[in-house]
Amino acid sequence: MLHRRQLLLAASGLPLPVLAQGSEWSRIEAAARGQTVYFNAWAGSERINAYLQWAAGELAQRHGVKLEHVKITDTAEAVKRVRTEKGAGRSSDGSVDLLWINGENFLAMKREGLLYGPWSEKLPNYANVDTTGKPTTRIDFSEPVDGLEAPWGMAQLTFYADSVRVPQAPSSFFELLEWAKRNPGRFTYPKPPAFHGTTFLKQVLLETMPDRNPLYAPHVADRFEAMTAPLWSALDALHPHLWKQGRQFPASNTVMRQMLADGELAISLTFNPNEIANQIAAKTLPATVVPYQHAAGTIGNTHFLAIPFNARAKEAAQLAANFFLSPAAQARKADIKVWGDPTVLALDKLSATDRALFTAAAARGQLAKTAPTLPEPHGSWVDPIEREWARRHGQG
Numbered sequence: 001m002l003h004r005r006q007l008l009l010a011a012s013g014l015p016l017p018v019l020a021q022g023s024e025w026s027r028i029e030a031a032a033r034g035q036t037v038y039f040n041a042w043a044g045s046e047r048i049n050a051y052l053q054w055a056a057g058e059l060a061q062r063h064g065v066k067l068e069h070v071k072i073t074d075t076a077e078a079v080k081r082v083r084t085e086k087g088a089g090r091s092s093d094g095s096v097d098l099l100w101i102n103g104e105n106f107l108a109m110k111r112e113g114l115l116y117g118p119w120s121e122k123l124p125n126y127a128n129v130d131t132t133g134k135p136t137t138r139i140d141f142s143e144p145v146d147g148l149e150a151p152w153g154m155a156q157l158t159f160y161a162d163s164v165r166v167p168q169a170p171s172s173f174f175e176l177l178e179w180a181k182r183n184p185g186r187f188t189y190p191k192p193p194a195f196h197g198t199t200f201l202k203q204v205l206l207e208t209m210p211d212r213n214p215l216y217a218p219h220v221a222d223r224f225e226a227m228t229a230p231l232w233s234a235l236d237a238l239h240p241h242l243w244k245q246g247r248q249f250p251a252s253n254t255v256m257r258q259m260l261a262d263g264e265l266a267i268s269l270t271f272n273p274n275e276i277a278n279q280i281a282a283k284t285l286p287a288t289v290v291p292y293q294h295a296a297g298t299i300g301n302t303h304f305l306a307i308p309f310n311a312r313a314k315e316a317a318q319l320a321a322n323f324f325l326s327p328a329a330q331a332r333k334a335d336i337k338v339w340g341d342p343t344v345l346a347l348d349k350l351s352a353t354d355r356a357l358f359t360a361a362a363a364r365g366q367l368a369k370t371a372p373t374l375p376e377p378h379g380s381w382v383d384p385i386e387r388e389w390a391r392r393h394g395q396g
Contacts, residue, residue, distance in 0.1 A: 118147025
């Protein structure tokens with residue numbers, strides 16, 4: 001008998017994943033025991049690092065697998081390393097076993113044959129992924145995942161403001177522009193190619209262009225100037241009213257968060273809707289800070305785990321990814337006190353016991369109303385947008 005999710009996929013015409021169950025999954029579990037997974041993941045958050053330490057303990061105890069967090073500041077570092085290893089003929093002894101990835105890095109690795117797979121939809125716990133309500137679990141920056149990475153968490157661009165200084169938050173880019181004119185120097189965005197800065201550029205582009213559809217196809221060079229003209233026009237209007245008159249930009253959203261806490265900024269941004277509640281609980285932001293999203297929608301996506309083509313511990317990497325998709329691991333990750341990273345699971349697919357893991361008391365600083373999710377433009381647009389921004393504004 002087909003699983004309920006398989007029936008839904010069959011009805012929709014989408015391909016049916018073949019789950020790695022029974023003897024095949026038993027083989028993977030047996031081979032994984034004793035392996036070390038070198039998990040290359042961003043290390044810019046103490047809470048995330050602590051979560052990965054917890055996961056490492058669980059994997060060691062449950063499966064005899066060692067999870068080693070290789071701390072990186074930019075995913076491109078690990079991608080470059082895998083690319084170099086391929087050039088050197090290292091086809092089975094790579095230095096990266098599991099990689100936290102999405103967007104343009106996934107696109108580059110997919111195109112260059114740097115990924116192992118397909119494997120992700122064969123994981124036993126993949127059956128609980130919400131592929132219907134959260135379609136970006138199978139689409140990464142408008143590029144089909146094709147089983148080459150496993151969804152790990154959800155994200156959506158979220159602004160936040162100190163309600164004492166901003167009693168009525170802007171509900172669109174155009175309202176933000178008018179607010180900035182009335183409150184010069186109290187908003188800015190991270191300097192691209194910092195992820196949050198580039199995301200802000202894409203948000204402005206989506207809000208200002210009349211037809212978004214071409215952005216969801218691969219970048220075409222001879223259409224770039226016309227397609228992105230609304231973005232540059234909007235930034236030209238905004239920049240004179242930014243912090244430092246748009247001549248300098250903070251290095252990251254972490255820096256911006258501190259600037260808001262210090263009163264230097266009144267509005268900032270994040271890509272995790274739960275970050276504000278997380279930071280209020282940690283007492284790094286005042287309780288008067290309120291998160292919000294633009295009413296017509298903000299950019300959202302899924303972040304993923306991938307296995308390079310030359311990973312040494314492919315079995316243990318799959319086992320680790322399957323553990324990260326378990327209700328226990330997803331619920332802990334979603335807990336604001338732990339991390340606050342939204343789950344990729346469909347809670348209605350879970351047992352009552354597993355659903356109860358996600359029940360948490362409301363916390364101060366949680367998003368009151370979620371806006372529609374705007375899909376990310378195709379990953380191939382990122383690099384040309386960043387290069388053109390640097391040409392126009394990168395002096396700061």
